[in-house]
Amino acid sequence: MRRWLAILRPNRPELRAAVILGLVMVAVAGGAIAYLGSFDIPEECFGPSDLALCNPYQAVRFAYGEAVSNVGNPAAIATLVVPIVVGVVLGIALLARELEQQTTNFAWSIAPSRTAWLRDRLVPMLLVLLVLGLAGGGLGDLLMGLRQRGVDPWQNFEALGLRGPAIAGAGLMVFGIAGLVGAAVGRQLPALLISGALIGFGVYGAFAVSDGWVQGDAEVGTYDQVAIGDKVLDSLVRTPEGAYISWDEAYQRYGSELDTLNYDGTSSATGLSVATRYVPGGKYPAAVARLSGLLGLGGLAAIALTFVVVQRRRPY
Amino acid sequence: MIWTEGLTKRYRRRYALSDISLEIPDGGVTALVGPNGAGKSTLLKLCIGFERPTAGRLQVNGVDPVRHRDRAIASIGYVPQTASLYRDLSVLDHLRLAAAIRPGFDAAHARERLGPLGIPVTARVGELSGGEQAQVCLAIALGTRAPLLLLDEPLANLDPLARRDFLRVARLAADDGTTVVLSSHALSEIEETADRLLVLGEGRVLYDATVVDSIASHRVIAIGAELDGTDVVARFPGRADQVLILGRTRSLTIGRPPTLEEVVLGYLAEARDQAAAAPKDRARDGVVAA
Numbered sequence: 366m367r368r369w370l371a372i373l374r375p376n377r378p379e380l381r382a383a384v385i386l387g388l389v390m391v392a393v394a395g396g397a398i399a400y401l402g403s404f405d406i407p408e409e410c411f412g413p414s415d416l417a418l419c420n421p422y423q424a425v426r427f428a429y430g431e432a433v434s435n436v437g438n439p440a441a442i443a444t445l446v447v448p449i450v451v452g453v454v455l456g457i458a459l460l461a462r463e464l465e466q467q468t469t470n471f472a473w474s475i476a477p478s479r480t481a482w483l484r485d486r487l488v489p490m491l492l493v494l495l496v497l498g499l500a501g502g503g504l505g506d507l508l509m510g511l512r513q514r515g516v517d518p519w520q521n522f523e524a525l526g527l528r529g530p531a532i533a534g535a536g537l538m539v540f541g542i543a544g545l546v547g548a549a550v551g552r553q554l555p556a557l558l559i560s561g562a563l564i565g566f567g568v569y570g571a572f573a574v575s576d577g578w579v580q581g582d583a584e585v586g587t588y589d590q591v592a593i594g595d596k597v598l599d600s601l602v603r604t605p606e607g608a609y610i611s612w613d614e615a616y617q618r619y620g621s622e623l624d625t626l627n628y629d630g631t632s633s634a635t636g637l638s639v640a641t642r643y644v645p646g647g648k649y650p651a652a653v654a655r656l657s658g659l660l661g662l663g664g665l666a667a668i669a670l671t672f673v674v675v676q677r678r679r680p681y
Numbered sequence: 682m683i684w685t686e687g688l689t690k691r692y693r694r695r696y697a698l699s700d701i702s703l704e705i706p707d708g709g710v711t712a713l714v715g716p717n718g719a720g721k722s723t724l725l726k727l728c729i730g731f732e733r734p735t736a737g738r739l740q741v742n743g744v745d746p747v748r749h750r751d752r753a754i755a756s757i758g759y760v761p762q763t764a765s766l767y768r769d770l771s772v773l774d775h776l777r778l779a780a781a782i783r784p785g786f787d788a789a790h791a792r793e794r795l796g797p798l799g800i801p802v803t804a805r806v807g808e809l810s811g812g813e814q815a816q817v818c819l820a821i822a823l824g825t826r827a828p829l830l831l832l833d834e835p836l837a838n839l840d841p842l843a844r845r846d847f848l849r850v851a852r853l854a855a856d857d858g859t860t861v862v863l864s865s866h867a868l869s870e871i872e873e874t875a876d877r878l879l880v881l882g883e884g885r886v887l888y889d890a891t892v893v894d895s896i897a898s899h900r901v902i903a904i905g906a907e908l909d910g911t912d913v914v915a916r917f918p919g920r921a922d923q924v925l926i927l928g929r930t931r932s933l934t935i936g937r938p939p940t941l942e943e944v945v946l947g948y949l950a951e952a953r954d955q956a957a958a959a960p961k962d963r964a965r966d967g968v969v970a971a
Contacts, residue, residue: 371780375778
């Protein structure tokens, strides 16, 4: 333990800041969860129903909606932002600062193995980031459950990638890219700017790939079959022959006949009906696991490259 | 021991070292001297694996630092040109850090070196003077118990007293059996410390001998004095604008014995004269004087 503390001593300010930010995040999100949970509203009243028992709760429901906007949403943003910011800060501190201040001159002349030196500093940072990411993601899920009451957050595509284990994956990717750029550039400010751009590309790429995979899970059904939490992809028209076509194509083929379409899935007099392409909320766990894995793998790949750069570069 | 054969290091179009072959034997203090850009730091950085040679071969204690940098570093204690310590950490933090990342690091030995110098181990490095920081670097390098100490111009920012302390500690280390290679400009001060002199200039070895032999085999002769067939190395500027001649001879009747600084100045002047006389050759070889 003393060995780890000695190795991490140069990074104590960043690690301390990470812990403080983490505690602030937990306090903010925890406070928001407690506050939203304190509203005395029957669960039935959060659905689309018009139950008579909900009438006395109209004002409280309105207040709850305000609380979600003013407290729940900012807290959810905090659970996303803190692990990302900490990932960048730790990633930059890992090498860019060392190289800029040339302390690598000292460290690499003492440590026989640069690989071991990097590993010993990296592992505790990764653990801190992982804990922070999972905590942030978990709190984000709990907040999601309160922001959309009555829907299981793990059956809900709302805010996919902005909560849950994807936060830990994103933190890992951010940390890896910042560390890699820092190792290559060796200057903090340029590393920060370049990292920002690369992180944008990396995260966008991961979300694009994930989106493609999610589309592969899509099903087609009537509009009524789509539940809250499902991911609606597209609205289609079902032809009398049973084929699903886009609205553009349908207008070209059927013109004003589309005006008589029913949205409950029943066929109009012309045999046309409205259909919806959607991904059921039940597919969310697989989708978030794939996205988290993708982000995490991106981060691990960047970390692996960082080891290569550290092996090859000068310490100044 | 440091051994090189045809060692060349080029930075883009500039040659820092050009086809150097040398051997620094085990034991004693070897002074590596030469003007700025002579390749002194580059040679030391090649030895510790911070730089890769462009061509040639290099071995440090029988190990190629390019192929086996880990093994090479394990046998080296290194003090860089500027003390690259963590400014916010205390001296003790540095000793603990070194002990954590360097197997076999002797923190007690390092503290022993710092004690007599009055450097408190609890002080933050940022609060220490340049001389004290250099001493901390040296203490840590000694704490590695490495058989080879590479000291890269550590005297540059030190006051005369701090230089003396630093050189005394380096001498003690050499007396304990450590091989010390010290690059420096402070020629008059290293004369008492060094056993061996290695002059680098124009990217090559200009002179390599023991300090005793360097002085015994040369004489300084005033312009106009009788040379008696002495092998003239070069004319060089002495003190008070006086031009002197460095001659290679063991005759005690010619001129006077040189200081180590005069030997170095003579060989640097010789290199400069040769470079001036053969600019075309240099251009062909791509060597650019720094």
